[in-house]
Amino acid sequence: MTVTAAADTALLAAARRIADEIAAPNAEEVDREARFPAEAIAALREEAALSALVPDDLGGAGASLEAVAGACFELGRRCAATGMVFAMHQIQVACMVDHRGDGAPWFDDYLRELVAEQLLIASITSEVGTGGDMGKSIAAVSTPDADGAASFEKQAPTVSYGPHADAFLTTVRRGPDAEPGDQVAVLTRREQMEMESQGTWDPLGMRGTCSPGFVAKAEFATEQVLPVPFATISAETMTPVSHILWSHVWLGIATDAFDRARAFVKAAAKRKPGEPLPAATRLSELMSELSLLRAEVGLALREYCDLHAGDRARLAEMATILRFNNLKIAASEQAPKVCQEALGVCGIVGYKNDTPFSVGRHLRDAMSARLMVANERIHATDASLLLIAKEV
Amino acid sequence: MREQIRQVIREHGHLAVDIDGLADAADLYQAGMTSHASVNVMIALEDTFDVEFLDSMLKRSVFESVDSIAQALTEVGVPA
Numbered sequence: 001m002t003v004t005a006a007a008d009t010a011l012l013a014a015a016r017r018i019a020d021e022i023a024a025p026n027a028e029e030v031d032r033e034a035r036f037p038a039e040a041i042a043a044l045r046e047e048a049a050l051s052a053l054v055p056d057d058l059g060g061a062g063a064s065l066e067a068v069a070g071a072c073f074e075l076g077r078r079c080a081a082t083g084m085v086f087a088m089h090q091i092q093v094a095c096m097v098d099h100r101g102d103g104a105p106w107f108d109d110y111l112r113e114l115v116a117e118q119l120l121i122a123s124i125t126s127e128v129g130t131g132g133d134m135g136k137s138i139a140a141v142s143t144p145d146a147d148g149a150a151s152f153e154k155q156a157p158t159v160s161y162g163p164h165a166d167a168f169l170t171t172v173r174r175g176p177d178a179e180p181g182d183q184v185a186v187l188t189r190r191e192q193m194e195m196e197s198q199g200t201w202d203p204l205g206m207r208g209t210c211s212p213g214f215v216a217k218a219e220f221a222t223e224q225v226l227p228v229p230f231a232t233i234s235a236e237t238m239t240p241v242s243h244i245l246w247s248h249v250w251l252g253i254a255t256d257a258f259d260r261a262r263a264f265v266k267a268a269a270k271r272k273p274g275e276p277l278p279a280a281t282r283l284s285e286l287m288s289e290l291s292l293l294r295a296e297v298g299l300a301l302r303e304y305c306d307l308h309a310g311d312r313a314r315l316a317e318m319a320t321i322l323r324f325n326n327l328k329i330a331a332s333e334q335a336p337k338v339c340q341e342a343l344g345v346c347g348i349v350g351y352k353n354d355t356p357f358s359v360g361r362h363l364r365d366a367m368s369a370r371l372m373v374a375n376e377r378i379h380a381t382d383a384s385l386l387l388i389a390k391e392v
Numbered sequence: 393m394r395e396q397i398r399q400v401i402r403e404h405g406h407l408a409v410d411i412d413g414l415a416d417a418a419d420l421y422q423a424g425m426t427s428h429a430s431v432n433v434m435i436a437l438e439d440t441f442d443v444e445f446l447d448s449m450l451k452r453s454v455f456e457s458v459d460s461i462a463q464a465l466t467e468v469g470v471p472a
């Protein structure tokens with residue numbers, strides 16, 4: 001087996017085990033109490049899963065994005081919050097791996113440290129005042145002093161696992177005079193930051209992601225700024241990889257909702273063998289809705305991996321941007337639809353929160369999908385790109 | 393050709409500064425051109441020069457400066 005194949009097998013086996021044995025039994029409590037899924041993340045750390053995407057020459061597992069996406073699916077199936085925390089962390093790692101630049105020792109050293117310490121990285125892209133428009137920032141990197149030390153202060157409306165992260169990848173304007181779209185991404189350690197909590201986290205779903213607002217202040221060295229413009233990081237890695245890993249978590253949620261509906265129909269069939277079962281027909285309809293979601297999510301993953309391994313320049317093209325935006329919109333609409341239809345199959349026992357067929361948590365968790373970068377914003381971007389792109 | 397490119401950017405680029413003060417190699421995004429404005433620049437360039445860009449050219453880096461735009465136009469057959 002190649003290094004990647006062995007790493008992939010190990011990662012998937014670990015994710016399945018942790019999903020079933022640790023994430024699943026805690027999922028209800030994580031949701032009810034809106035608490036961080038600490039035991040599942042600790043187990044992922046023990047398996048060195050937080051450095052799965054770090055290349056093997058830096059000490060990481062060198063696993064593929066396919067395996068990481070598979071792990072997001074498995075975790076999301078048992079506890080959506082665990083899956084989402086894992087997904088968001090891997091997105092930050094992917095950005096650093098892809099864009100650390102040649103001969104930028106700070107990021108190479110940091111990734112080695114991430115492997116050794118299994119550091120958890122959060123994301124600060126949204127900002128109060130720009131909303132979900134990741135392509136603009138208000139906060140800026142200060143003019144560095146003679147020693148190359150700089151700072152920023154950013155009003156962050158939502159920082160998932162902000163209280164639990166070891167480091168943060170933050171978007172800011174390149175400098176005090178830079179335009180809003182002239183952004184860079186900075187990786188800062190918790191010790192370099194002052195995180196002033198703003199408000200509480202008592203949301204509809206994805207409660208275990210623990211994502212309150214913060215005023216984030218950081219002091220750092222200029223080597224901690226990724227050496228390419230954020231626009232490039234976003235187009236080639238952050239946006240497509242986010243859409244791929246998020247949609248695998250959403251597919252996991254929808255798959256478990258389907259599984260519960262299926263268990264409900266089987267139980268009903270056993271009680272009254274041979275009698276007509278209207279729910280069985282609805283289950284069949286539900287399966288075809290789930291298969292559409294699965295097809296889009298799986299195809300997008302393969303397309304991205306092919307482009308990433310082959311003609312990486314094409315990742316920046318408009319047609320490619322449209323393609324991975326489509327994934328996000330389609331998956332974020334289809335996943336809650338599957339959960340809602342599963343509720344239709346299970347009826348009242350699905351609506352109750354304390355039966356083996358409950359799908360309320362699934363529905364609430366899946367409803368976050370359309371907000372994680374508002375679909376309306378993505379449609380607005382796509383509408384503009386469609387005016388000029390040729391083959392889409 | 394560069395003067396016509398500059399005219400298109402002046403009308404559609406929504407720069408934060410006057411294009412006359414920018415060199416041909418200057419980064420238009422750093423000068424405040426948004427992604428949305430860049431799409432309008434692309435459409436206006438196709439119209440002005442009566443050409444169509446290839447999909448492989450429709451990316452941020454190709455519309456980054458007057459120079460890079462001029463190169464793309466040359467590639468689709470506009471005489472320099």
Ligand SMILES: Cc1cc2nc3c(=O)[nH]c(=O)nc-3n(C[C@H](O)[C@H](O)[C@H](O)COP(=O)(O)OP(=O)(O)OC[C@H]3O[C@@H](n4cnc5c(N)ncnc54)[C@H](O)[C@@H]3O)c2cc1C
Pocket residue numbers: 088122123124125126127130131132133157158159160161205206209211368371372373374375376377380
């Ligand atoms: C579970 C969860 C976890 C998250 N974790 C993080 C995190 O860790 N880090 C992080 O940075 N962010 C995170 N976010 C994202 C962040 O919360 C939001 O994207 C951000 O706060 C923007 O808020 P908004 O929804 O008000 O968005 P906006 O994008 O401002 O949208 C507000 C409303 O206006 C509409 N709208 C706005 N602009 C347009 C437009 N141009 N065209 C059409 N309609 C428009 C939208 O449709 C929406 O209805 C998370 C979100 C969720 C749900």
